[in-house]
Amino acid sequence: MKRIVLFASGSGSNVENIVHYFQDNSEVTIATVFTNKSDAKVLERCNRLKISSLYFNKTSFYDNDCILDILKGINPDLIILAGFLWKIPEKLVKNFPNKIVNIHPALLPKYGGKGMYGMNVHNAVKDNNEQETGITIHFVNENYDEGAIISQIKTKITPEDTPEDIAKKIHELEYEHFPKVIAQILHG
Numbered sequence: 001m002k003r004i005v006l007f008a009s010g011s012g013s014n015v016e017n018i019v020h021y022f023q024d025n026s027e028v029t030i031a032t033v034f035t036n037k038s039d040a041k042v043l044e045r046c047n048r049l050k051i052s053s054l055y056f057n058k059t060s061f062y063d064n065d066c067i068l069d070i071l072k073g074i075n076p077d078l079i080i081l082a083g084f085l086w087k088i089p090e091k092l093v094k095n096f097p098n099k100i101v102n103i104h105p106a107l108l109p110k111y112g113g114k115g116m117y118g119m120n121v122h123n124a125v126k127d128n129n130e131q132e133t134g135i136t137i138h139f140v141n142e143n144y145d146e147g148a149i150i151s152q153i154k155t156k157i158t159p160e161d162t163p164e165d166i167a168k169k170i171h172e173l174e175y176e177h178f179p180k181v182i183a184q185i186l187h188g
């Protein structure tokens with residue numbers, strides 16, 4: 001049995017999609033969903049989906065080993081960041097080498113780094129009149145959005161597309177590809 005844990009900071013629509021994708025798979029289990037926001041919509045989704053969830057604060061993530069120890073206890077095969085906005089502390093990267101995977105809503109290395117998340121990314125893509133954007137699935141290292149790239153998938157942007165249209169296109173790509181890429185990583 002492979003164990004996945006998920007980290008999310010907001011809506012959690014990717015979390016829900018990943019849960020649905022693996023729900024009939026007897027070889028993969030979603031152990032817990034971690035969130036750093038006590039009012040994140042992802043918590044409502046977890047309740048509805050009957051998935052265990054855990055809210056944590058800055059102290060337990062950065063200052064002491066609370067979250068690290070919980071993760072060591074779970075011993076996950078993969079830690080998936082699905083819309084998680086805090087920087088991953090070095091101790092986590094060191095303890096779970098090549099096991100932490102992030103999805104970024106643009107074609108890295110463009111539109112990455114601190115502050116580049118969610119609509120900020122799509123607004124910047126629109127402001128620069130890009131003709132394409134996409135998603136990047138990558139391993140996490142000590143620096144924001146700089147770990148080894150696992151997969152990138154592109155989509156076209158028309159001049160009429162608003163940042164909201166771009167966000168929708170990106171979410172569609174994420175729903176289609178992220179769970180499949182997770183399954184591929186899990187099976188080597």
Ligand code: GAR
Nearest residue numbers: 011012013014083103104105117118
């Ligand atoms: C997703 O588009 C994900 O790529 C992005 O946040 C969104 C979360 O949506 N992640 C980042 O921007 C990370 N820098 P969701 O909560 O509906 O899954």
